Amino acid sequence: MKPVLTLDNVKKSIKGKSIINGLSFTVVEGEVFGFLGPNGAGKTTTIRMIVGLMGITEGDIVVCGKSVKKDFEGAVANIGAIVENPEMYKFLTGYQNLHQYARMHKGITKEKIDEVVELVGLTARIHDKVKTYSLGMRQRLGLAQCLLHSPKLLILDEPTNGLDPAGIREIRDHLRMLTREKGLSVIVSSHLLSEMEMMCDRIAIIQNGSLVDVQQVRDFVQHDQLVYNFETGNLGDAVVWLKEEYNATIVENGFTIEAGKAEIPAIFKKLVLEGIDVYGAKSVSKSLEDRFLEITAEKEA
Numbered sequence: 001m002k003p004v005l006t007l008d009n010v011k012k013s014i015k016g017k018s019i020i021n022g023l024s025f026t027v028v029e030g031e032v033f034g035f036l037g038p039n040g041a042g043k044t045t046t047i048r049m050i051v052g053l054m055g056i057t058e059g060d061i062v063v064c065g066k067s068v069k070k071d072f073e074g075a076v077a078n079i080g081a082i083v084e085n086p087e088m089y090k091f092l093t094g095y096q097n098l099h100q101y102a103r104m105h106k107g108i109t110k111e112k113i114d115e116v117v118e119l120v121g122l123t124a125r126i127h128d129k130v131k132t133y134s135l136g137m138r139q140r141l142g143l144a145q146c147l148l149h150s151p152k153l154l155i156l157d158e159p160t161n162g163l164d165p166a167g168i169r170e171i172r173d174h175l176r177m178l179t180r181e182k183g184l185s186v187i188v189s190s191h192l193l194s195e196m197e198m199m200c201d202r203i204a205i206i207q208n209g210s211l212v213d214v215q216q217v218r219d220f221v222q223h224d225q226l227v228y229n230f231e232t233g234n235l236g237d238a239v240v241w242l243k244e245e246y247n248a249t250i251v252e253n254g255f256t257i258e259a260g261k262a263e264i265p266a267i268f269k270k271l272v273l274e275g276i277d278v279y280g281a282k283s284v285s286k287s288l289e290d291r292f293l294e295i296t297a298e299k300e301a
């Protein structure tokens with residue numbers, strides 16, 4: 001897989017205070033890379049360094065083979081970014097906005113404008129005024145704008161902010177299509193973990209300016225220890241040993257435990273021996289949110 005972005009031991013200090021402490025990772029062609037971290041972890045600072053809004057104190061960032069430090073213009077030519085809410089002229093049409101943007105940047109043809117409008121699914125409404133657009137349509141227009149100069153890497157900070165579930169799905173589907181069909185790479189930062197789980201191929205977790213973990217989403221959420229939910233009748237005295245031996249959590253219709261698969265038959269047998277009705281048991285894999293909270297809490301401890 002071709003690397004599109006590489007951070008090599010990147011450090012950032014502001015007024016003598018270390019904010020980013022040697023961050024290294026690579027984003028490859030065609031992947032959606034999620035950037036997660038608690039408030040103040042350093043996500044925005046890192047993104048601002050990648051797009052050149054902030055200087056790099058130490059280390060380097062390379063975009064499509066071009067160093068942000070040595071060849072800033074070459075590097076950022078490959079980036080399309082929505083870092084803050086995209087500013088659009090509301091009294092102009094979507095098309096006029098894109099045309100206005102194209103006039104300020106060299107080499108963007110009318111054909112290119114039509115292509116990106118089609119890509120983000122705004123063809124039917126592109127000649128309507130932006131003030132008549134829904135928030136989701138405005139986000140898609142923002143996406144269209146940052147695709148105009150054919151970037152290889154998209155950087156989106158909270159792209160689904162303020163969108164309803166349908167709008168969120170719309171943006172997610174578009175990002176998937178751009179990566180799968182156009183080979184774009186996307187870095188996305190969001191606090192909506194269920195959203196990140198559905199949207200990303202890989203996730204990096206940063207905390208206190210350092211990389212804590214980077215993995216495929218499926219490896220984050222699949223874990224040897226699964227959470228099992230047992231649906232049972234009255235547990236009676238079994239509550240005691242379930243809590244003592246398995247650290248069970250008693251819920252309305254039974255209990256949940258965290259256990260390895262091999263332990264489950266023994267629990268069934270014991271429940272049956274104790275005369276407890278068992279209606280069913282199912283494993284629920286941990287969500288990205290569970291794993292994120294575990295990982296960041298371990299690190300904090």
Ligand SMILES: Nc1ncnc2c1ncn2[C@@H]1O[C@H](COP(=O)(O)OP(=O)(O)OP(=O)(O)O)[C@@H](O)[C@H]1O
Nearest residue numbers: 014015017019037038039040041042043044045046
């Ligand atoms: N210009 C600045 N001057 C001083 N400190 C700063 C500056 N910019 C950021 N910081 C500090 O750097 C740390 C990282 O901030 P950053 O905004 O990158 O975090 P974040 O992960 O994006 O957080 P959030 O999820 O809250 O947006 C914070 O402690 C913040 O206070």
